[in-house]
Structures are given as structure tokens and as C-alpha cells.
Amino acid sequence: MTGRLLAVLSVLGVTGLSALSLGGPVFYFVSWILIMMLLYALLSLVAARYSLSFSQRLDSRTLERGDGGKLHVTLQLKSPLPIGPVRLPLALPEGQAVAMMQAGFFREESAAFSLRFPHVGIWPVGAGKVILQDFFGLLKLQVKVKEPLPRALVLPRRFDVLPLDFARMDDGRALPGRSGEDVTSPEDTRNYRLGDPFKRIHWKLSARSRELIVRRFEIPEPPDTLLLLDCTAPQGGEDKPDGRARLIDTLAETALSVAAMQMSEGQPVRVPLYGERQSEFHADRQGALGLLKEELANQPFGGGVPFERVLNLELRRMRRTGATIVITTRLDAAVAEGVKNIRASGPNVRFYLITFTINAPEYSPYIALLQQNLVEVCYVTPA
Numbered sequence: 001m002t003g004r005l006l007a008v009l010s011v012l013g014v015t016g017l018s019a020l021s022l023g024g025p026v027f028y029f030v031s032w033i034l035i036m037m038l039l040y041a042l043l044s045l046v047a048a049r050y051s052l053s054f055s056q057r058l059d060s061r062t063l064e065r066g067d068g069g070k071l072h073v074t075l076q077l078k079s080p081l082p083i084g085p086v087r088l089p090l091a092l093p094e095g096q097a098v099a100m101m102q103a104g105f106f107r108e109e110s111a112a113f114s115l116r117f118p119h120v121g122i123w124p125v126g127a128g129k130v131i132l133q134d135f136f137g138l139l140k141l142q143v144k145v146k147e148p149l150p151r152a153l154v155l156p157r158r159f160d161v162l163p164l165d166f167a168r169m170d171d172g173r174a175l176p177g178r179s180g181e182d183v184t185s186p187e188d189t190r191n192y193r194l195g196d197p198f199k200r201i202h203w204k205l206s207a208r209s210r211e212l213i214v215r216r217f218e219i220p221e222p223p224d225t226l227l228l229l230d231c232t233a234p235q236g237g238e239d240k241p242d243g244r245a246r247l248i249d250t251l252a253e254t255a256l257s258v259a260a261m262q263m264s265e266g267q268p269v270r271v272p273l274y275g276e277r278q279s280e281f282h283a284d285r286q287g288a289l290g291l292l293k294e295e296l297a298n299q300p301f302g303g304g305v306p307f308e309r310v311l312n313l314e315l316r317r318m319r320r321t322g323a324t325i326v327i328t329t330r331l332d333a334a335v336a337e338g339v340k341n342i343r344a345s346g347p348n349v350r351f352y353l354i355t356f357t358i359n360a361p362e363y364s365p366y367i368a369l370l371q372q373n374l375v376e377v378c379y380v381t382p383a
Helices: 003-022 025-051 203-209 243-264 286-298 307-320 333-344 361-372
Strands: 052-058 062-064 068-077 086-092 095-101 109-116 121-124 129-133 140-144 151-155 186-191 213-217 224-229 269-274 278-283 321-328 348-354 376-380
Touching: 003 025, 025 052, 025 129, 025 140, 052 129, 068 086, 068 095, 095 109, 121 286, 151 286, 203 213, 224 243, 224 307, 243 269, 243 286, 243 321, 243 348, 269 286, 269 307, 278 286, 307 321, 307 333, 321 333, 333 348, 333 361, 361 376
Parallel strands: 062 151, 224 269, 224 321, 321 348, 348 376
Antiparallel strands: 052 068, 068 109, 086 095, 086 129, 121 151, 129 140, 186 213, 269 278
16 A cells, blocks of 8 residues: 555545545545546556566577676557556666656656666566556556566686696606507508608508508597586675675686686686586687687586595596696585595696685685695686
8 A cells, every 4th residue: 555545545534534524525526536536547457457468588688797688668558548657677787676657548668778788698587567556646557477588598708817737757757657559459551651660560461561551540530638617606705795606606707717717728627516506618719709608607516526526536547637626615524525536537627716704714624635745726816
């Protein structure tokens, strides 16, 4: 009940009682005017409820973090009874807001609202309901919008990072020993060339063809860069403005930046995601980064497999991995032990700790443990 409606009902009660008691025509006149106002308010809202057309859309559904966009809203009233301004409670990336629009009779009214998307993720924006009010401001009626809210997919941005080299054996070959040809997998033959080792000569085939023929072996794919991203709910940031969202931004953008750097050298990158939305990205060229951006933006970072278990599960890939990158907001005994085991399996390891409190004393023993095991530790502070 609005304040105006309460005032009208109070006045109507007084004038009606006076009219019945005193029989004065003025009191009857005022009472009938108030009754007609109430009837018009009710009738106009009911007519508007069933004759209002409402639509909303985003000018761009996919954009990068920090970019701006516009929400376009259109409404039209097909009832001949005028009503008051229409209120639109808007869900925006930065919070809630209320907009007002005038509904024209048989005329389409449009408005554009500028938006800014400061955080990575899926952001529903727009009005989930429309609030109608009558011309006199006596009554209000909420109408739920049937169509789902437009959703914006906000992608992470890249920043510059240093590449991570593959571990090397004593003879300089990359770990695991997959560079060069696999002598266990003969693929084809070819004519002998000066410098070919004699052990590759196919003597029987050479005798038949009366020229030297050598075996050619398969060249296996280079080892992967394995990127392990913590997709569970981020730790920390409770005392910071938008702390959780900023940690998620930094997790996603660090993963994207490292993957882009490794792929710029033509190295295959594998990113298993163990969050609520489970998937795996694998590519060796930067043209596939758009897919990784979308996978990171669609990741809710709210649950999934505990990260210490992910570190143990991924130990099975270490034979095929030349370098491992670990990105998380948590550093405790279980995480440090998992990273240490990965490093003991052979590949070089870089550990990215995403945190607002770089100098927290509880991190010191685990950082020392990682560094003693030749793990490169890097800090990233959310912007």
C-alpha cells in the first residue's frame, strides 16, 4: 500500500462518513471523485498489465573484462488508459539500480543504459520485473518478465609473463626424453644421405635395390606444458572490496597469460579444469586462445574437486609433461606436498600464488619448502 493510497482512503472515509451523517452534497461529490480515482487506477493497471510489451537486449554478449556495453530496453503500451512512469529494477554488474521510463500510448519507447563489466564471468543484466503504477500514484503492480535476462560473457585479459623452460637432462635433451626420433617406431624408408648413422641402414632392402636405404622413424610430439588451475572457491579477500571477484579475475587471467606465452613458442598446452564445470583444453597455437578464454569465463570457481587432490591426480601425466604451472589462491601443507611431488617427477614447476597478503607469515614455511625443491614461486596481487 502506497502513502498516497492510504491518504485517499483516509479522506474517503472522512468524507463518506460526513456525507452520510450531514447529507451535504459537497461531501458526496468529493467521495465520488475519490471513488472514481480508485476505480480508474485499478482499471488502468489491469489494462496495462495485459497490453504492455517489453523487451531488452545487449549490444554485445561477449566482451573482455573492463569493457563497456549497452543494455537496450523497449516498451510499448497498447491500452488507451494512461498510467504513470514504469519502474525498472535493473540487475547490473556493479549492483542494483532502478530506472524510470514513460510508457507511451501505441508508441514504442526506447532507452539505452551504459554498462561496465569489471569482472570475469557470466553476468545476467537487465530487468527481471516491471513495476507499473497508475497515473495518480495510488496503486502499484509488479509484472514478471517472462524471458530470461540477457547474459554477458566477460572474458579475461592477458598480461605479460615470462615463459617457463622445459627441464633438461644431462645431455641437454628436454624432459621427458621425447626430442628427436623414436627409434622404436619405424615409419618409412628413404635414400641414404651423407651423415646418416650406419645403424639405420636397412641392409636387406639396400641389397635388393642396390643402393643404400635407411629407416626413417616417427618424430613424436613435443612434451606438454601442463597448467593446473585451482577452480574451487578462492581463499581470502573477504576484507577487500569485490575481493572474491578480483581473485577470480586474477586466477583466470594468469592462466590465460601463461598459456598464451607457452603457445607463442609453439609448445602444446594442456589445461584440465576440475571445477563445477569440468572440461579440458589442449592446443599448441595461439589461434585457439579464444576457446580457452570462454572456458575460463564460464568456470564458476565455486566448487569441484579439491585442489590438493587435483595435484595428486595429475601426477599420472608427468611422463608426458615438460613443464608444469600451478595457479591457486591457497598454500598449505597439502598443496605444498602435491607441488613437491610434481617437481620430483621431473618437469620444471612454476607456482603462482594469487593473494592480497604476500607477506603473510603462514606462507613462509611452505614457500621455503617449495624453493628447496627447486620450484619457482611467483606472487600475483589482484588489481
